Amino acid sequence: MLHGWCAWLWIGFGFLQVSLSTAAPTSPKAPRAVKAAKALTTDSQFIRVHVKRGKQVNISGYGLNIDSRIRFNQYKKFKLRCDSEKKNGEIVIKSLGRFRSPLEFRSKSGFLFVSGKPYRKLLRVIAKKKKCIVVNISPLERYIAGVVAKEMHPAWPMEALKAQAVAARSYAIANMKKPRYSDYDLVSTTMDQVYTGATGEDSRTLLAARATRGLVLRERREVLRAYYHSHCGGRTDIPKNVWGRSESGYISVSCPFHKRHQPQSVWRHELPKSFLQRKLKSLASVLPQSFRELANLRVSKNFNSNRVVTVTMADDRGNSLELEANHFRKIIGNGLLKSTKFHIIDRKDSIEFKGSGFGHGVGLCQYGSKEMAERGKNFKSILKHYYPLASLRKLY
Ligand SMILES: [Zn+2]
Incomplete structure (x- = not known):
């Protein structure tokens, strides 16, 4: 398995030297969080995360190094433009000239800034369709720690944070193995996993990532694309019921752990x-x-799990349109319609939505896992509950 993992990384990231050696040694006197942070920074697995897209982007840093050809010792800030008509893309840097896409930025300090926001290690800028796509190539475990801090509250119980770290890592690695995008592995929003670079780092989530380093969920010999959500409303759901597509690895489980609060x-x-x-x-x-x-508006189809599949809207002439509930939820706003587990009361001038849960309801329920951790369950029990078909495997 380790061999397969190594070979895959080599194919995916030919430009990076990949090694399975353990992290650099740290001083025994260093605090735990500092040790964890140091170990994650020097890790040897990397992920490509889309962090910005625009006709123009600003990149800055101390001791910048551009494509290992141009070096600066002091702080520099550059404005990049990618609106060239050229087919293969061209990046124009004000004051430096024109460059072929892609272009890579490193810095002596280890931090690079995209429109003032700090990222670690390396930035790759790709010119495509007259836009600059900025990709952060980050140590994978650093990325996991950053995601956990954004997807779950860092002050939550450590066992819940560890369960979240394993789910986030599994989701990331499953996507790295079967990428849906050509130039990067994941985007940095709720479309995949929220990631804000170095500003999102937190000492407790660094510890959670370190404690579960390399651990993933596996099902049918493959890393599980581990979905998770805020609050299931009492029962989790399966991908077929939520997105209309079958994905193995999921069954619906009851989740009585958060009844009292939230x-x-x-x-x-x-x-x-x-x-x-x-x-x-x-x-x-x-x-x-x-x-x-x-x-008027009505629910036109429900699943057994009480999630809405489609809603139908109509005007007073009998014109109507049926819409998938997920699409409808997105249009109205995910913050307003917190899940598709709702029913509708149609009044004269208004529509009342009564619902439960927050998020799509597939996989790990974050509030449920918090409650389980508070009751003394460890991260393995939490994962077993929400992903009962999967097993744990340490990849590195
Ligand atoms: Zn739940």
């Missing part, structure tokens, strides 16, 4: 129909041309 457990919103009508503007291309004002 505002996400149940929620309700009464929204004026005029507000919904404004939100539906983005559907102009798919709504029937003669569609007038929204007159």
Whole structure:
């Protein structure tokens, strides 16, 4: 297994020297979090994370090194433009000239800034479709620590943070093995996992990453694309019910651990129909041309798990449109419709949504795992509960 892992990294990241040696030694007197941080910084596995896209981006740092060809000793800030008509992409740096894409930036200090926001190790800028795509190539375990700090509250129990670290690592590695994007492994938003670079680092999540270093969930001999969410509302769900596509490795499990608390457990919103009508503007291309004002809205299909599959909206002339619940949730706002586990009460001028849970409901429930950790369960028990078909494997 280790051999396969090594070979895969070599294929994926031919530009990086990959070794399976353990992290650099640290002083025995160093505090635990400092040791963990140091070990993660010197790690030898890397992930490519999309962090910015724009016609123009600013990159700065102390002791910048551009493509190992141009070096500066002092602080420098550069404005990059990628709006060239050239097919293979061209990057223009004000005051330095024109460069072929991609372009790599390192710095003596180890920190590089993208529009003032610090990232570690290496930035790669790719010019594509007249946009600069900025990719942070970060030590994988550093990235995991950063993700855990953003996806879960760093003050939560350590065993919950460790369970989150294993889930985040599994998700990352599954995506690295089967990338969905050509120039990077993941994006840094809720589309994949939230990552804000060095500003997101936290001593407790560094410890959680260090304590579970290399551990992933596996199912059918493959690393599980481990989904997780904030609050399941009492029962988790399977990908088929939520996104309409089958993915192995998941069964629905009950989650009685968070009944007593949390505002996400149940929620309700009464929204004026005029507000919904404004939100539906983005559907102009798919709504029937003669569609007038929204007159009524109903759930047209439910799963057994009580999650909504589709909603149907209609005007007063009988024009109607059926929409996937996930799409509808995105249009209205994920913060308002916290999950697709809701029902609708259609009033004269408003629609009331009554729901439970927060997020898609697949895989690990974060509030449930917090409660389990508070009751003394360790991260392995937490993972076993939410991913009962998967087993743990240490990859490195
Ligand atoms: Zn739950």
